[in-house]
Amino acid sequence: MSRSHPRYESDIELYGDTWVYESIVGAIPGLDLSDGQAIAVQFLLFETGVLVLAWRYGLWSAVIPGTVAVGVAAAGSGVMRQFGRGTRRLDLPEPYRRLLFGSSIETVLGVVAFVGFVTHLFVFDPRVADVPLLEALFGSEPPVPAVFLMLLILWDLCYRIGTSWWAAVVALWRSWRYAFDAETVRRLRRLDALNVVFGLTQIALVPFLFDRPVLLVAVAGHVVAVTAVSLAAMATLTVESDR
Numbered sequence: 001m002s003r004s005h006p007r008y009e010s011d012i013e014l015y016g017d018t019w020v021y022e023s024i025v026g027a028i029p030g031l032d033l034s035d036g037q038a039i040a041v042q043f044l045l046f047e048t049g050v051l052v053l054a055w056r057y058g059l060w061s062a063v064i065p066g067t068v069a070v071g072v073a074a075a076g077s078g079v080m081r082q083f084g085r086g087t088r089r090l091d092l093p094e095p096y097r098r099l100l101f102g103s104s105i106e107t108v109l110g111v112v113a114f115v116g117f118v119t120h121l122f123v124f125d126p127r128v129a130d131v132p133l134l135e136a137l138f139g140s141e142p143p144v145p146a147v148f149l150m151l152l153i154l155w156d157l158c159y160r161i162g163t164s165w166w167a168a169v170v171a172l173w174r175s176w177r178y179a180f181d182a183e184t185v186r187r188l189r190r191l192d193a194l195n196v197v198f199g200l201t202q203i204a205l206v207p208f209l210f211d212r213p214v215l216l217v218a219v220a221g222h223v224v225a226v227t228a229v230s231l232a233a234m235a236t237l238t239v240e241s242d243r
Contacts, residue, residue: 038081043074046153053146062137062146065208069153072201076160079198083167086191090184096174100167109162114155120214133212161202161222167195168226171233179240192234199226 050066053059087100099105126132138146171192180188202223209216 039074039078042077043070046070046073046149046156049149050153053143053149057138057143057146059138059143059146062150065137066150066153068204068208069157072204073153073156073160075201076157076164076198079194080160080163083191083194086187086194090187092180092184093174093178096170096178099173100170106163106166107159109165110155110159111162113158113162116218117154117158117215118151124214125212129212160198164195164198164226165222168192168199168229168233171195172229172236175233175236175238179238182239185237185239188237189234192230196227196230199223199230 047067047070050063050070054063054066084101087097121133125134134142134147137150171188174188200223202219205219206216209219
């Protein structure tokens with residue numbers, strides 16, 4: 001039988017044992033949303049912004065890629081909440097929980113991904129593309145509000161991509177370092193599979209990147225890497241009696 005960690009029997013999220021995103025949501029007074037409600041609110045807020053700006057500036061060609069990015073980011077939020085809650089309910093080694101939640105490495109990885117994208121968008125792409133991505137989306141004179149919303153959505157997406165990558169890497173280290181009872185192994189494999197599912201949702205971004213080879217390789221490479229590392233973590237999980 002899987003053992004619940006005594007500190008988390010009430011499912012209270014303690015700061016230091018959550019990702020930055022969870023800490024921010026948990027710190028908002030009076031806000032107690034279910035996973036479905038939180039995803040719906042996030043999607044509706046961003047999607048409303050996409051549609052309003054498309055109407056205001058006539059940017060209807062940007063609606064579909066914007067909606068896909070919003071949807072993938074919202075899916076990432078749902079995975080983070082389920083993954084975090086499911087992990088805290090298990091009796092897992094403190095070093096693993098500290099690495100996963102307390103190091104904030106997922107934020108660092110998100111920043112690196114976002115800075116890389118911004119550099120590509122404003123420096124590299126205009127030098128090599130016949131029509132830079134910014135111009136393809138918003139025209140020759142991009143409206144400031146539209147660019148602001150695009151960068152906000154992409155930061156949201158980059159942060160969740162960083163979290164997915166960090167969860168996969170730490171999971172592989174966990175599987176190599178520790179053994180667990182059979183029920184905990186089963187639940188950890190389900191959580192790792194959840195991370196794979198989020199990685200695969202990012203394939204939805206690929207059709208918009210066929211003419212941007214650098215971004216295409218970055219996104220596709222990330223999906224393949226997270227999937228491979230997560231599957232390796234699942235495969236190498238060991239039941240205590242096996243060692």
